[in-house]
Amino acid sequence: MTPEFILGCIILIVGVIAVGFPRPKTYLSRLISLEIPGFGLLLIMLAYDEMLALVTFIGVTAISTFVLVRAIERKEAAQ
Amino acid sequence: MDVAYPAGLLVVAIGIVIGFAALVREKDDLHRILLTDLAEVLALVLIALVATDLAEALILPGLVVGISELMAVSEVYIAREGLRAPKEPAFRIEVMESAPGILALILVAYGIFLSGFTGGVVAAAGAVFYFICRGHAEQFELIETVSGYAWAIWIGAFFIFMFLPQYWFFAVMMAGGAILLKVMAKMSLVGTMRGGPDV
Numbered sequence: 001m002t003p004e005f006i007l008g009c010i011i012l013i014v015g016v017i018a019v020g021f022p023r024p025k026t027y028l029s030r031l032i033s034l035e036i037p038g039f040g041l042l043l044i045m046l047a048y049d050e051m052l053a054l055v056t057f058i059g060v061t062a063i064s065t066f067v068l069v070r071a072i073e074r075k076e077a078a079q
Numbered sequence: 080m081d082v083a084y085p086a087g088l089l090v091v092a093i094g095i096v097i098g099f100a101a102l103v104r105e106k107d108d109l110h111r112i113l114l115t116d117l118a119e120v121l122a123l124v125l126i127a128l129v130a131t132d133l134a135e136a137l138i139l140p141g142l143v144v145g146i147s148e149l150m151a152v153s154e155v156y157i158a159r160e161g162l163r164a165p166k167e168p169a170f171r172i173e174v175m176e177s178a179p180g181i182l183a184l185i186l187v188a189y190g191i192f193l194s195g196f197t198g199g200v201v202a203a204a205g206a207v208f209y210f211i212c213r214g215h216a217e218q219f220e221l222i223e224t225v226s227g228y229a230w231a232i233w234i235g236a237f238f239i240f241m242f243l244p245q246y247w248f249f250a251v252m253m254a255g256g257a258i259l260l261k262v263m264a265k266m267s268l269v270g271t272m273r274g275g276p277d278v
Contacts, residue, residue: 001083009090012124016094019117020101030113037094037120041127044087045138048130053138057123060142063269064116064149066211071153074162075109 005047012040027072031065087128094121112152119145176212183209190263194255199262206267226264232257 015036022029038061045054098121102114119141126137183205190202236254239246 001086005083005087009087012090012094013097016097016117016121019114020097025110027109027113030110034113034116034120037117041120041124044124045127048127048134050127050130050135050138053127053135053142056139056142060146064146066269067146067150067153068113068116071109071112071157071162074157074164075160077164078160078162 002047004043008040008043008047010040011043012037015040027075031068031072035061084128084130087124091121091125091128094124108156112149112156115152116149119149179209179212191259194252194259196258196262198255199259200266202259203263203266206263207269210267222264222267226261229257229260229264233261 015033015038018033018036019030022033038057042054042057045057095118098114098117102111102118105111105114123138123141123145126134126141128134129137186205186208187202190198190200190205192198193201233254236250236257239250239253243250
C-alpha cells in the first residue's frame, strides 16, 4: 500500500461520483470531470510502475477528448 | 501488496456500482457515451491492479480498442442524429492562427530526426495539430499512395535483414524512414476529423 495507490483510489472514487452525478448537468462539465478518474487510474498505474501503459493512456485520452468534443460541439450547435 | 489487491478490487467494485447507477438513470444518449468512457477507465483500473507485465500487455490493446470503439460510437451518434458541423467556429483564438505553422515545423523536423515509430508519432502530432487548427485541402489519395510505398520499403528492409545481413545498417535506415512515413500518414488522418472536401 504505497501513498500513490491510496491517493489514486481516493481520487478514483471521487472522480466516479463527479462524473456520475455532475452538478450543472451539462456535457462539458461531465467531460471535464472525466479527467478526475483518469488521474486516479494514472496514480494507480504509477504505483505499479506500469510506465508504457501510463504514457499510452495519456496519449489516448487526448484523442478521446477530441472525439467527444467534436460530438458535443455538433450537438450544442443543433440545439 | 497483499492488502492492496483486495482494497483496490473493493474500490473498483464501488466505482462500478456508482457508474452503472448513473448509466441506468441517464436518458440522454450523449451523456451515456460520456459514461461509457468512465466505464472504460474503471475496466482499465481492474486490469492495472494485476500489477505485472501482463497488466501492461493487456492495457495497451484495451486502450486501442477503447478509442476505436469511442470513435465509431460517436460517429454513429452524429450520423443518426443528423448533426452537422457548425457554420461558424465556436470560438476564435489568435494563437490557433499563428502558432500551428511554427509548432508543426518543429515537431515534424524533430520527428524526422528521431525516425522510426517514435519519430512517426512525433511528426504526426505536428501534422495533426496543423490540420486541426488550420483546416486542410490536401489530396488524401496521394498521402495514402505514399503510405503504401512506405509499407513496401519496410517489408523490403526485412528481406535485407534476412538475406543480406551484412547490409543491416542500410536496412535499419530504410525501415526507420519507411515506418516514419507510414505512421505519419495514418495518424495525420485523425486531424481531418472535422471533415473536408477531399476526405
